[in-house]
Amino acid sequence: MAIVIRIPTPLQEFSENRETVEVESDNVKDALEALDAECPGIKSRLYDEDGKLRRFVNIYVNQEDIRFLKGEGTLLNETDEISIIPAIAGGI
Amino acid sequence: MSRFEIESSVTPFKDIENSQILKQIGNTPLLKVELFKDEFPDVEVYGKAEWFNPGGSVKDRPALNMVKEGINSGVLCPGKVLLDSTSGNTGIAYAMIGAALNIPISLVIPENASSERIETLKKYGADLIFSSPMEGSDGAQRMARKLYEENPDLFFMPCQYDNSFNPLAHEETTALEILDQTDGKVQHFVASLGTTGTLVGTGRGLKKNKPDVKVHAVMPSEPFHGLEGMKHIPSSIRPGIYDVAVHDNLILSGTESSYDYAEKISIKEGLFVGHSSGAALVGVHEVAKSIKKGVIVTIFPDGGDRYLAP
Numbered sequence: 502m503a504i505v506i507r508i509p510t511p512l513q514e515f516s517e518n519r520e521t522v523e524v525e526s527d528n529v530k531d532a533l534e535a536l537d538a539e540c541p542g543i544k545s546r547l548y549d550e551d552g553k554l555r556r557f558v559n560i561y562v563n564q565e566d567i568r569f570l571k572g573e574g575t576l577l578n579e580t581d582e583i584s585i586i587p588a589i590a591g592g593i
Numbered sequence: 594m595s596r597f598e599i600e601s602s603v604t605p606f607k608d609i610e611n612s613q614i615l616k617q618i619g620n621t622p623l624l625k626v627e628l629f630k631d632e633f634p635d636v637e638v639y640g641k642a643e644w645f646n647p648g649g650s651v652k653d654r655p656a657l658n659m660v661k662e663g664i665n666s667g668v669l670c671p672g673k674v675l676l677d678s679t680s681g682n683t684g685i686a687y688a689m690i691g692a693a694l695n696i697p698i699s700l701v702i703p704e705n706a707s708s709e710r711i712e713t714l715k716k717y718g719a720d721l722i723f724s725s726p727m728e729g730s731d732g733a734q735r736m737a738r739k740l741y742e743e744n745p746d747l748f749f750m751p752c753q754y755d756n757s758f759n760p761l762a763h764e765e766t767t768a769l770e771i772l773d774q775t776d777g778k779v780q781h782f783v784a785s786l787g788t789t790g791t792l793v794g795t796g797r798g799l800k801k802n803k804p805d806v807k808v809h810a811v812m813p814s815e816p817f818h819g820l821e822g823m824k825h826i827p828s829s830i831r832p833g834i835y836d837v838a839v840h841d842n843l844i845l846s847g848t849e850s851s852y853d854y855a856e857k858i859s860i861k862e863g864l865f866v867g868h869s870s871g872a873a874l875v876g877v878h879e880v881a882k883s884i885k886k887g888v889i890v891t892i893f894p895d896g897g898d899r900y901l902a903p
Contacts, residue, residue: 509727511816557819586705
């Protein structure tokens with residue numbers, strides 16, 4: 502099933518400046534794997550050396566943070582959209 | 594009638610000089626940091642505890658200075674609404690100052706700002722406009738600019754990224770406090786980069802009074818990072834106030850190592866600082882490693898309690 506992943510501006514260097522990338526998947530983990538195949542190198546920005554999502558990376562399915570769903574095991578439906586949300590830069 | 598018309602059709606501003614709360618801005622404590630004592634016994638490290646400002650962050654200083662300048666120059670007058678984009682701390686400072694002086698405040702803030710941040714702004718009575726979470730502070734900046742251009746007569750937009758009164762606040766207060774609190778012994782100054790106001794202003798003020806002070810800027814190592822309030826300059830809208838000539842050295846800081854230092858200093862020394870203070874400590878460690886002896890001062894922009902909520 503095709504899922505849309507929204508790519509934040511600071512990661513669009515990996516997606517050839519595309520704001521969204523479509524992948525085939527029915528769960529978040531596989532969707533992010535498939536994203537790396539589409540956008541080589543992006544995985545290393547999202548995961549640490551131990552293969553865990555980096556602490557500051559926020560993944561949302563629609564409006565929900567996956568931390569409050571089933572993490573990377575969160576299942577996806579046809580119309581779901583994944584968003585990778587960056588931290589907010591810019592104050593000091 | 595739009596919400597802006599409702600807000601702006603009101604009473605005169607209160608006098609800054611009569612505000613008890615705004616008088617508490619600045620003159621923050623300079624605290625000795627012991628974290629690197631064993632590794633570098635001949636290096637003295639001090640951190641300016643900016644969370645002691647009444648709005649809880651370093652941003653009280655530039656926000657007050659930009660508002661003051663707006664009022665003094667007549668650009669910010671009763672009937673106008675202060676509008677700006679903010680990642681949070683500047684917004685809280687504006688909101689507090691606005692509440693204290695009766696100035697209506699409208700803030701463009703990325704939708705992914707923490708719920709605590711958003712609630713705090715609301716408690717001060719600020720009007721919030723949300724920008725895309727995907728575009729971060731650059732998106733908020735663009736939206737604020739657009740709102741301003743649509744209605745320039747209604748808004749006063751300090752534009753913290755381009756307003757020289759942002760760094761000037763630090764040149765005239767933070768730098769002088771550091772010189773005073775170290776009895777002029779400061780040799781190295783380390784600060785993280787966001788609007789760049791803290792680094793540029795404090796750096797200028799220190800060098801003006803003590804030209805041999807070395808200034809070290811700390812920047813996130815990657816465009817995609819978790820250091821809220823900090824900017825990876827090459828991949829962001831470049832702040833107009835950023836003056837590369839002020840810093841002698843640029844240090845890159847990873848998100849994880851910054852988080853680690855923030856946690857470490859909280860647990861080991863009871864200084865519960867925010868992530869950008871952790872990044873500053875990464876910078877301090879780099880400088881300590883290279884000098885082996887000397888006096889380093891850094892800025893702790895805010896407290897860690899700002900980052901508890903998702």
